[in-house]
Amino acid sequence: MGKRLHNTSINSIQVETLIQKIKKNIVCPLRFPLDIERVYQRERLKQREKEFFLLGFIALILYNLFNITDRIMLPDISKIALIIRLGIVTPLGVLVLLSQRISILREKIDSLIAILVVIVSWSVILLLLISNSPNVLHYYSGIVLIVLCGNIVFRMAFKCAFFSSLIVFFSYCMAAPFIIKGRFDVLFNSVIVLLSGIVMSLIGSYYLEKEDREKFLLRTKLELDKKNLEEINVLLEKKVKRDPLTKLYNRDFFDYNFNKEWNLALRYKYPIGIIFLDIDDFKAYNDNYGHQAGDYVLKQVSEVLYKNANRFHELPARYGGEEFILLLPHVNLEEALKLGEKIRREVEDLHLVHDYTTYGIVTVSVGVCSVIPRSNLKKEDLVLAADSAMYHSKKTGKNRVTPCNLK
Secondary structure, three states, X not given: OOHHHOOOOOOHHHHHHHHHHHHHOOOOOOOOOHHHHHXXXXXXXXXXXXXXXXXXXXXXXXXHHHHHHHHHHOHHHHHHHHHHHHHHHHHHHHHHHHHHHOHHHHOOHHHHHHHHHHHHXXXXXXXXXXXXXXXXXXOOHHHHHHHHHHXXXXXXXXXXXXXXXXHHHHHHHHHHHHHOOOOHHHHHHHHHHHHHHHHHHHHHHHHHHHHHHHHHHHHHHHHHHHHHHHHHHHHHHHHHHEOOOXXXXXXXXXXXXXXXXXXXXXXXXXXXEEEEEEEOOHHHHHHHHOHHHXXXXXXXXXXXXXXXXXXXXXXXXXXXXXXXXXXEEOOOHHHHHHHHHHHHHHHHOOOOEOOXXXXXXXXXXXXEEEEOOOOOOXXXXXXXXXXXXXXXXXXXXXXXXXXXXXX
16 A cells, blocks of 8 residues: 555545445535545645646746736836736745745645735736726736636636635626726626636636546555455465464475575575474373363464574474474574474473373473485475484483484
């Protein structure tokens, strides 16, 4: 799963429900449940951050290019326009761009853009109000561009786009009679053009956000499905690898890893050791104390084996009913014998009562073997040698460790 879903309570059922609702309805709700909405907003801000500065820089340059048209179209107020554009609006635009770097303001970036759109539009309306040039009749087109830029280029959230556009439209409608004096036809045309531009940009804004939210849901669904699949695979892998009772590795997994380790030891000429152990008189224990008690003993012995498998690649496994095996790459016979004796002693120190065996407590017989693999030796020979050594321990009194004689 992606990092974006870390520490959230989003689940695939929530996301799938939203996807199905969107498929059934033409209108997409532009607000998710709180947990999903938070993740969506974080991802959206992160994606927009990459392009925000570039778009803002371009927008400020284009906005200030109108200083040239002001001198041509509105020469009577061109100096005032220069002061407003360069001295007021441009610094505000720069501040909005820089707000992307401040964590508290970053989440309010849509609201800040909306406010900036309104201020820039008001600056144009102000210039039109104070100018006496006949060209003011056609200058409202600048307001249309400002709204389009905020709603489409900067992709404001639809809610912010809607309210900022509404404010701009009514502001112009209130100022228009004082800008376009006595020309109802031009006034009506300018209002309709501005309204059309706003409506079209809001439609675009809505569908852009709708598409963005739908894509987010699909990406999230894929990530959640992938995460769920990975979790299932981990569980299946554990079931395949582990013995369900003792939680040690099972024989199949041991054989698979033993084959790999044997081939590596054969190639690089280092020793590989095996400790084979069997619980003494375990059948008698099971018959007299019951299978639940027998399972408890198996778990206790497996814990001893597990905690003694400390080094990388050392692999403890349940080999049979009461038989256990420990794979020891890079361990020679002397080291393996010491570890085998340690395991035997720790099992003995558990003091698990067993009245039907020689020592009165649960003990293990241990066989130990280690060899540097060679071409005329099979890996099975190592296991058989350790197994034979273990049976020798049983025959000679149990609760002891016997080294193998494999050369």
